[in-house]
Amino acid sequence: MITEKLFDSHAHYFDERFDGLADKILCEEVFGKNVGKVINVGTNNENNLVCLEQARKYENMYVALGIHPEDCQYLEETPESEVAELERIILCERERSDSKVVAIGEIGYDFHYEGFDREKQREYFELQMLLAKKLNLPVCVHDREAHGPCFDMALAHPEVTGVFHSYSGSSEMARELVKRGWYISFSGVLTFKNAARVREVAESVPLDRILIETDAPYLAPHPFRGQLNHSGLTEYTAITLAEVKGITPDEAARITYENAERLFFAR
């Protein structure tokens, strides 16, 4: 059991799998238990607004707003006009004294599906990296089967840092990212029986650069794999991280919490 507060650095409470359930789960299983903070992460301009609306209801829920490489496939406006709209939403939010926006994301590349327009993904990714620089915000990067191109994008924008979420790349790439100021986030995948490679990567990343997350509603940790995930289950990822690092679960929770605070709130 973990008594320290947990920081879930990546979740999607607007997802339809949470329809009619989000508030109950957030009250009872998340903020009602030992989850200290949650970053609710948008994936297009429509759900960016829903994300914000949800965060408004919870003192300790913040948002990352962005356009996901999968979502961008279905957008008909130009990348320039979609990203201009994203900027407008963020600037409008930043005028409030209780602004919720702490990052741009999720953004990146997704090469998993056949037929996706990779050039379009690159345009969206690049424009949002430039926006992050302009607004001095960290980014949440989605890297699915696109490690090299994601790393290249990070290299091309040395003044922008952030987190590679639900990390699936190599130890070498993680090390190079850390050197350049990036953080590495591990999801419930860390607990999967067949994920020895991800645990090896976690072993090699310095503790002060590791975040934990759920990617809820997806990627529920073992023994809940395949079920609806929520931030309360971040605990299982923290316990596995503690085993990998040879520290106590409470230390894993406390250190990853401090790391997330540093990345999202100390700029």
Ligand SMILES: [Zn+2]
């Ligand atoms: Zn996500």
